[in-house]
Every structure is written in structure tokens, then in C-alpha cells.
Amino acid sequence: MSGGLPVILKGVAQVIFQANPWTGLAFLIALFVGGWRFGLFGLLGTVVATLTAYLLGVSWADRVALGLEGFSGTLTGIGLVLYLDARWITVLLVVFGAVAGSVLTSALNVLLKPYGLPASTAPFCVITTVMVVGGPAFGRVWNRHAGAAPPSVKAPGIEMDWTHLWQGTLSGVGQVMFQGQWYVGLIFLVGLVIAGWRLGLVALMSSLAGLLTGWLLGAQAADLGAGLYGYNSVLTGIALFGTFVVATPVSAVYALIGVVAAAGFTAGVGNLLTVTGGHTLTWPFVLVTWAFLAAVPMFSRLEYA
Amino acid sequence: MSGGLPVILKGVAQVIFQANPWTGLAFLIALFVGGWRFGLFGLLGTVVATLTAYLLGVSWADRVALGLEGFSGTLTGIGLVLYLDARWITVLLVVFGAVAGSVLTSALNVLLKPYGLPASTAPFCVITTVMVVGGPAFGRVWNRHAGAAPPSVKAPGIEMDWTHLWQGTLSGVGQVMFQGQWYVGLIFLVGLVIAGWRLGLVALMSSLAGLLTGWLLGAQAADLGAGLYGYNSVLTGIALFGTFVVATPVSAVYALIGVVAAAGFTAGVGNLLTVTGGHTLTWPFVLVTWAFLAAVPMFSRLEYA
Amino acid sequence: MSGGLPVILKGVAQVIFQANPWTGLAFLIALFVGGWRFGLFGLLGTVVATLTAYLLGVSWADRVALGLEGFSGTLTGIGLVLYLDARWITVLLVVFGAVAGSVLTSALNVLLKPYGLPASTAPFCVITTVMVVGGPAFGRVWNRHAGAAPPSVKAPGIEMDWTHLWQGTLSGVGQVMFQGQWYVGLIFLVGLVIAGWRLGLVALMSSLAGLLTGWLLGAQAADLGAGLYGYNSVLTGIALFGTFVVATPVSAVYALIGVVAAAGFTAGVGNLLTVTGGHTLTWPFVLVTWAFLAAVPMFSRLEYA
Numbered sequence: 001m002s003g004g005l006p007v008i009l010k011g012v013a014q015v016i017f018q019a020n021p022w023t024g025l026a027f028l029i030a031l032f033v034g035g036w037r038f039g040l041f042g043l044l045g046t047v048v049a050t051l052t053a054y055l056l057g058v059s060w061a062d063r064v065a066l067g068l069e070g071f072s073g074t075l076t077g078i079g080l081v082l083y084l085d086a087r088w089i090t091v092l093l094v095v096f097g098a099v100a101g102s103v104l105t106s107a108l109n110v111l112l113k114p115y116g117l118p119a120s121t122a123p124f125c126v127i128t129t130v131m132v133v134g135g136p137a138f139g140r141v142w143n144r145h146a147g148a149a150p151p152s153v154k155a156p157g158i159e160m161d162w163t164h165l166w167q168g169t170l171s172g173v174g175q176v177m178f179q180g181q182w183y184v185g186l187i188f189l190v191g192l193v194i195a196g197w198r199l200g201l202v203a204l205m206s207s208l209a210g211l212l213t214g215w216l217l218g219a220q221a222a223d224l225g226a227g228l229y230g231y232n233s234v235l236t237g238i239a240l241f242g243t244f245v246v247a248t249p250v251s252a253v254y255a256l257i258g259v260v261a262a263a264g265f266t267a268g269v270g271n272l273l274t275v276t277g278g279h280t281l282t283w284p285f286v287l288v289t290w291a292f293l294a295a296v297p298m299f300s301r302l303e304y305a
Numbered sequence: 306m307s308g309g310l311p312v313i314l315k316g317v318a319q320v321i322f323q324a325n326p327w328t329g330l331a332f333l334i335a336l337f338v339g340g341w342r343f344g345l346f347g348l349l350g351t352v353v354a355t356l357t358a359y360l361l362g363v364s365w366a367d368r369v370a371l372g373l374e375g376f377s378g379t380l381t382g383i384g385l386v387l388y389l390d391a392r393w394i395t396v397l398l399v400v401f402g403a404v405a406g407s408v409l410t411s412a413l414n415v416l417l418k419p420y421g422l423p424a425s426t427a428p429f430c431v432i433t434t435v436m437v438v439g440g441p442a443f444g445r446v447w448n449r450h451a452g453a454a455p456p457s458v459k460a461p462g463i464e465m466d467w468t469h470l471w472q473g474t475l476s477g478v479g480q481v482m483f484q485g486q487w488y489v490g491l492i493f494l495v496g497l498v499i500a501g502w503r504l505g506l507v508a509l510m511s512s513l514a515g516l517l518t519g520w521l522l523g524a525q526a527a528d529l530g531a532g533l534y535g536y537n538s539v540l541t542g543i544a545l546f547g548t549f550v551v552a553t554p555v556s557a558v559y560a561l562i563g564v565v566a567a568a569g570f571t572a573g574v575g576n577l578l579t580v581t582g583g584h585t586l587t588w589p590f591v592l593v594t595w596a597f598l599a600a601v602p603m604f605s606r607l608e609y610a
Numbered sequence: 611m612s613g614g615l616p617v618i619l620k621g622v623a624q625v626i627f628q629a630n631p632w633t634g635l636a637f638l639i640a641l642f643v644g645g646w647r648f649g650l651f652g653l654l655g656t657v658v659a660t661l662t663a664y665l666l667g668v669s670w671a672d673r674v675a676l677g678l679e680g681f682s683g684t685l686t687g688i689g690l691v692l693y694l695d696a697r698w699i700t701v702l703l704v705v706f707g708a709v710a711g712s713v714l715t716s717a718l719n720v721l722l723k724p725y726g727l728p729a730s731t732a733p734f735c736v737i738t739t740v741m742v743v744g745g746p747a748f749g750r751v752w753n754r755h756a757g758a759a760p761p762s763v764k765a766p767g768i769e770m771d772w773t774h775l776w777q778g779t780l781s782g783v784g785q786v787m788f789q790g791q792w793y794v795g796l797i798f799l800v801g802l803v804i805a806g807w808r809l810g811l812v813a814l815m816s817s818l819a820g821l822l823t824g825w826l827l828g829a830q831a832a833d834l835g836a837g838l839y840g841y842n843s844v845l846t847g848i849a850l851f852g853t854f855v856v857a858t859p860v861s862a863v864y865a866l867i868g869v870v871a872a873a874g875f876t877a878g879v880g881n882l883l884t885v886t887g888g889h890t891l892t893w894p895f896v897l898v899t900w901a902f903l904a905a906v907p908m909f910s911r912l913e914y915a
Contacts, residue, residue, distance in 0.1 A: 276580055
């Protein structure tokens with residue numbers, strides 16, 4: 001593929017660190033299967049964010065062409081339509097959010113450069129948190145704190161069964177883009193396998209490890225089954241094992257610690273943000289991965305990729 | 306003018322980035338018109354902050370003489386008397402807050418130096434937030450969360466009329482120092498025009514853009530009329546267009562995005578802080594401007610001033 | 611002493627910046643006098659944190675041998691057993707928290723290196739806050755926000771008597787490791803005097819200054835008597851006077867400002883965190899000390915030790 005389309009597809013694929021347009025295509029299909037609004041708003045965010053970076057003069061070869069300026073917009077589109085519904089004002093907020101997120105991506109790249117850390121999905125987390133928390137102040141946006149209650153509200157209890165386990169492991173992959181159905185997670189997994197079979201394996205095992213962490217601590221079974229304890233672990237696992245840190249037996253253990261931390265952290269971040277009407281998003285992944293990546297130079301047995 | 310007085314007046318003027326004593330004089334007059342306590346406590350904060358920096362040995366030529374060590378104290382004085390009332394304990398808190406704010410100014414200057422970012426009004430925001438949030442724990446400070454309810458509490462509704470529009474645009478300039486009357490805003494505007502007519506124009510247009518952003522999103526009309534959606538935009542507009550970024554057609558669009566972001570961000574920050582009894586202050590300006598300034602090196606079409 | 615034991619004891623001593631095993635022994639005795647669970651869980655955290663750093667390859671001579679990789683684990687052990695009780699799940703959380711805290715210590719060392727700031731007890735504060743705030747989401751951890759109500763809940767009032775004053779000054783030293791009895795504080799003081807009589811004096815005077823700050827502002831007498839306004843001041847005083855800043859008459863005044871700021875900040879941090887079920891821990895010390903240390907290069911009359 002050539003031209004503008006592959007850049008947009010790579011943008012979608014970069015949500016999980018891949019510059020592969022076919023992976024991006026699979027992710028996009030998964031989004032549309034999850035619901036037309038996720039596909040459409042995700043695409044809108046990706047296009048606007050990429051275009052903003054291009055117009056402001058961000059390096060084409062180093063950043064834009066690799067899709068690195070698109071993925072925060074993808075997530076902002078999905079996140080805002082999920083929490084604020086598919087309405088005209090949401091279109092406006094996604095466009096502005098993608099523009100502001102593009103500026104924030106560049107800002108974080110400058111601020112994190114001395115430490116070699118990636119901005120990751122932090123711009124999406126900031127923009128979406130600000131908009132969802134601020135929304136209720138505005139009559140035309142929302143007149144109450146944005147919804148999307150976790151599944152455990154309808155089906156409380158901490159007894160996990162086999163269905164929770166296998167569906168939750170697959171959903172954990174899909175929740176990276178806030179999709180809770182196991183078959184949508186499966187399509188995401190296919191997209192990852194296109195980029196490399198080992199990626200798919202790491203994603204699946206990280207999702208399972210996150211789910212088991214939640215189960216061990218006594219999280220709600222319905223939330224585990226929807227993949228809510230898996231997606232931050234998936235992102236953390238892939239980031240720390242092979243993507244930013246060289247894959248070795250020691251780094252596998254290191255990544256596993258990070259994966260468990262991201263799952264455990266999920267509840268803490270959720271409780272902190274619920275007070276103000278915010279959502280967990282991918283904050284646990286961002287914060288845990290920054291800490292675990294920043295620490296690498298102190299550890300003689302680990303090495304940056 | 307020569308001697309210590311112009312340094313203090315420049316300190317007041319630096320609230321809006323000006324090292325002009327006559328501008329500072331106009332601002333000080335505006336504060337006294339807004340209420341004697343704002344003038345007096347603002348002056349107290351400016352003097353104590355400047356003196357602290359001088360005694361600890363901050364560079365005279367680079368910092369103290371330009372008023373750069375005073376303006377956080379000015380705002381701390383105004384903010385504390387607004388939220389904690391004119392009492393003896395407030396005098397004590399302003400003195401200590403100005404001293405601590407002076408240390409924080411130096412700390413931020415060191416921390417932000419690698420990125421070339423200004424400390425801006427962040428020290429004031431930190432000190433005032435800490436004191437207002439912590440206040441209710443202390444029997445001699447305050448026995449409830451500090452007040453200053455927004456005007457919309459008494460006059461709810463999102464229907465904006467002509468009076469809201471023109472008064473709100475002027476008040477937006479005055480709210481930079483937490484003054485809600487349109488004629489006080491007008492005196493601040495005169496102070497800005499003394500430093501340069503273009504500054505006045507940028508301030509007015511930024512205030513209007515902030516107000517219209519709030520209106521578009523459906524903010525409360527009474528709050529718009531009091532300038533509550535304008536002041537962070539005024540500061541952001543002046544910072545991003547001409548002060549820290551070279552003024553060009555591209556940077557005008559860039560500044561406008563920042564101005565809109567600061568206005569929209571106002572509600573998010575407000576909701577976050579209200580939970581704990583804090584206030585919006587100039588947090589939206591500080592955070593938006595840091596992000597938009599930090600990003601500049603990534604954008605080939607923008608240049609630091 | 612030689613072998614692994616002194617490294618562990620130095621780890622305990624580093625809670626108050628000392629690499630002296632005998633000081634660590636005194637601190638450990640104080641913990642066991644405060645309650646067997648504090649001694650045992652503190653020891654567990656120290657061992658796990660030190661071992662993690664060793665296994666990941668942190669420099670032995672520069673860090674591990676000096677106890678610098680242990681003290682965050684000590685505090686994590688004490689903090690978690692205090693807020694989550696002595697149960698098997700707490701053992702698991704302390705082990706994992708010490709491992710994650712070890713990674714965070716290294717991360718902060720890298721991030722703060724350009725500024726020469728110490729990670730200090732920040733890793734402990736982050737890990738414990740996350741776990742205590744997140745705890746209620748997990749059926750096997752805790753089913754409500756973790757407790758430990760301040761003494762003022764049972765005995766309200768701001769009238770301080772002589773007993774509050776002398777017991778509070780000693781308890782302020784003990785509260786550095788969350789021990790509220792005056793005689794436990796006394797044993798900590800003995801540990802400090804072993805490392806140097808001036809250290810003991812600075813600790814005592816800082817504790818008193820913190821207590822008097824709280825009293826002046828009208829804090830609850832029972833909380834003052836339990837040392838709750840003293841421990842952040844003790845840590846700040848020792849850090850700013852002699853440990854990281856050269857001890858001079860000017861730095862004595864500077865440290866005193868920091869000591870007062872840490873005490874005043876205690877209430878603000880407490881109110882912020884109470885909303886989400888968090889606790890004050892040593893956040894005021896960490897944040898105030900970072901600010902006061904970062905500012906030093908701007909002040910020609912102060913010098914790093």
C-alpha cells in the first residue's frame with residue numbers, strides 16, 4: 001500500500017506499537033465489528049491528529065509516516081464516543097481533542113527526550129480525562145458525569161468461572177481499544193499475529209496474567225470477564241518485552257512484574273478518578289511502563305531495545 | 306522611576322509578562338479599585354516575595370530587577386485574601402506563602418531550565434491550592450472549605466445576552482487578578498496598552514475567544530459574564546503570541562488553539578479541584594501554556610521568541 | 611558487623627538518611643517496641659527491596675551496600691501492615707510492593723539525576739498510596755477504605771497542654787515510621803544520636819517547630835500530641851540542614867522555612883488524599899524537600915553538601 005491510507009492504518013496499528021498497515025486494517029475491522037461509531041470516530045481522530053502534526057511541520061520520515069502521530073487521536077475518538085455518545089458535539093470535541101492531543105504528543109516527546117521515554121498513550125489519557133471530567137460543567141456537552149458503568153454493577157460477585165477466564169483473556173486484548181466482546185478481542189489478536197506471532201503470544205499471556213492478578217486479589221468476576229484487568233497488562237507486556245527492552249529471560253521476569261503491577265494499579269487509578277467522574281483509560285499502562293522503562297539504566301542485567 | 310519602587314511595580318506587571326513599571330502602576334490602581342484589600346494584600350505579597358529572592362541571593366540583573374521574583378507573590382496575596390478573607394492570620398499566610406512561593410519559583414526555574422519553559426504562575430497556583438485545601442484542618446484558619454461561589458449559583462442558565470458578552474470580555478482581562486467587574490478589567494487593559502497596543506488587542510481577542518468557547522459548549526451565562534472563561538485564555542494568548550513564540554500567521558492559529566484549550570480546560574480543572582475545596586486559579590493557563598511551549602521544537606513552522 | 615545483616619540494618623537506618631547499622635538496629639528495636647508486626651513487616655520489606663535491587667544488578671558499592679535500596683521497602687512494610695492489617699494477603703502485597711518500589715526507586719534515580727535530587731521516600735509514598743486507594747476494589751484485600759483514624763476523632767479540641775507538647779515532640783520523631791508513642795520516638799532519637807548528636811538535636815527541634823506550626827494554625831491538640839505534625843518536619847529539617855545542604859546560619863533559616871512548610875502542607879495533603887481514601891504518609895516531606903533542594907542553585911548564599 002502507498003499514499004495517505006497506509007499512514008492512517010499505521011496510526012491505528014501504533015495503538016499497540018506496530019507500524020504495519022495490515023495490522024491497522026485488522027484493528028479497524030475489529031472496531032467496526034465492535035460498533036460503527038467506534039470505527040468511525042476512531043478513524044476521525046486518527047486523520048485529524050495525523051493531519052495536525054503534518055501541517056505544523058512534524059518530521060515526516062521519523063514520525064508521521066510511521067503512524068506515530070495518529071494513535072492518540074484514534075483512542076481519543078473511541079474514548080469520547082464511548083463516554084459522551086455519538087452526537088454532533090462529540091464530533092467537535094474529537095476534532096479539537098485530536099488537535100490538542102497532537103500538540104501534547106509533541107510536548108511530551110520534547111519533555112521525555114532526555115530520558116528516552118515514549119509519549120505513549122499519555123496524550124489520549126490527558127485529553128480524554130480533561131474532557132470527561134469537565135463535561136458536566138457544559139450544558140451542551142453533558143449534564144452528568146459520563147457513564148459506562150462496569151459490568152460488575154449488574155452482576156456482582158467474585159466467583160470466577162471458565163467463561164470469565166477464556167472470554168476475559170480475549171477481551172483483555174480488545175479492551176486496549178475499549179471493546180468488551182471476546183470476538184472483537186480475537187480480531188485484535190489476529191492483527192497482532194500479522195505483525196509477528198510472538199506479539200500475539202505475549203499479548204495473550206499478559207492478558208491472562210493481568211486477569212489472574214485481579215482474581216487473586218478478589219476483583220469482581222464480571223469485570224475480569226470483560227477484560228478490564230487485562231488491557232493495561234497487554235500494553236505493558238508488549239512494551240517491556242521486545243518493544244522497548246531487549247527480550248531475554250531476565251526481561252521476561254521484569255515484564256511480568258510490570259504486567260502484574262499494571263493490573264493491580266488498575267483499581268487504584270479507577271478509584272482515584274471515579275471521585276471526579278474520570279475513567280481508568282490506559283493510565284496504569286502509561287505510568288507503570290514509564291517507571292519500568294526509566295529504571296532500566298540502573299539495572300545492569302537489562303538493556304534498551 | 307528608580308530605586309525599589311519600580312521593582313515592585315514591575316513585579317505586579319509581570320503577572321502578564323511585562324517589565325514595565327507604568328503598566329504595574331495601572332494594574333495596582335485596578336486592584337485598589339476592585340477593593341482595598343486586593344491592592345494591599347497584592348502589594349504585601351509582591352514585596353515579601355521580591356525581598357526573599359533578594360536576601361537568598363537570586364541574580365539581581367537577570368531576575369529581581371525585572372520583577373520576575375514578585376508576581377507570584379502578588380497573586381498569592383490576592384488569592385488568599387479572596388478565599389480566606391482579610392484577617393490577621395491571612396496576613397501571616399500571605400507572608401509565609403510569598404516566602405515559600407519564592408523558593409518554589411527558583412525550584413521550578415531549575416527544573417524547567419533544560420526545556421526553556423518559564424515557571425510562570427505555577428508557584429502561586431501550588432501555594433494557594435495547598436493553603437486553601439489545607440485550611441479547613443486548622444481551627445484558626447478556616448472552619449469550612451473556602452468560599453467564593455461562582456455567579457451562576459445565584460443566576461443559573463445558559464442564555465447569554467449582549468451584556469454578558471461585552472462585560473465578560475472586559476472582565477476576562479480583570480479576572481487575571483481575580484477581579485470580576487468590567488471597569489476593573491478596563492483599567493488592566495489600559496495597563497497592557499501602555500506596554501504596547503498590540504498586547505491590548507491580543508488580550509481582548511483572547512478573552513472574547515475564551516468566552517465564545519464557553520458559550521459554544523454551553524457554560525453558565527453568569528460565569529461567562531464575569532469573565533471566568535476568559536482570563537486563562539488572555540494569559541495563554543499573550544504567552545503564545547509574541548511573548549514566548551514569534552508572532553506569525555501560523556503562530557496566531559497555534560495560539561488560538563491554545564486559547565480555546567485553556568477555556569475548555571477551565572471546567573475540567575474546576576471540577577477536579579472542587580472535590581477537595583480547591584479553585585481553578587490560573588492552572589489551565591499554566592498547564593496549557595507549558596504543553597504548547599514545550600511542543601514548539603517539534604514543529605518546523607514555529608519558533609521560540 | 612559484616613555480611614548481609616548490616617546492609618539490611620543500614621537499609622532501615624536510611625529511612626532517616628543514615629548508613630549506620632547501629633542506628634538501624636536502634637530503629638528496628640523501636641519498631642518492635644511499637645508492635646511486633648511493624649518490626650516484622652518492616653524487616654520483610656527491607657529484605658525484599660534490597661534483594662530485588664541486587665538481583666537486577668544495581669551497583670553494589672554506590673547503592674545496595676549503603677542501604678539505599680532498602681528503606682523504601684521498610685516503610686512500605688510498615689505502612690501496609692498499619693493500613694491493611696497483619697494478614698497473609700498483606701504479606702503478599704508487601705513483597706510485591708517492595709519489588710515494585712525497588713523498580714520505582716531506580717526509575718526516580720534516573721529521572722532526578724539531571725537535577726541531583728534524591729528519590730527519597732517517594733517510591734514508598736507512591737506504592738502505598740496506590741495500594742491503599744485501590745484496596746477497596748478487591749474482595750480479598752479490603753472491603754472498605756483503610757482505617758487508622760487520627761486521635762482527634764476520639765478527643766477533639768484545639769487546646770494544647772504540656773503533655774501534648776513534650777509527648778508530641780518525641781512522637782514526631784517516631785511518626786517518621788508511623789509510631790505514635792513517645793517512648794518509641796525516644797528510641798528513634800537514641801538511634802539518631804548514635805549517628806551524631808547534632809542529628810538528634812536537629813530532629814528534636816524540627817519536630818518541635820512542626821508541632822508549634824500546627825498549634826499556631828489551630829490544629830487538633832490530640833493530633834499534635836501524637837506527633838502527626840512533626841514527622842515530615844523532622845525529615846525535612848535533617849535533609850535541608852547538613853545532609854543535602856551545607857549547614858550554615860543561612861541554611862538554618864532556609865531549613866526552618868522548609869520545616870514550617872512541611873508541617874503546614876501536612877493538612878493540605880491529608881485533605882487531598884482523604885477524599886480518595888489515601889493517607890498523608892511522607893508526601894509533605896518529599897514534595898517540600900524536592901522543591902527546597904531544587905531551588906538551591908538559584909541562591910548564591912546556599913550550597914549543596
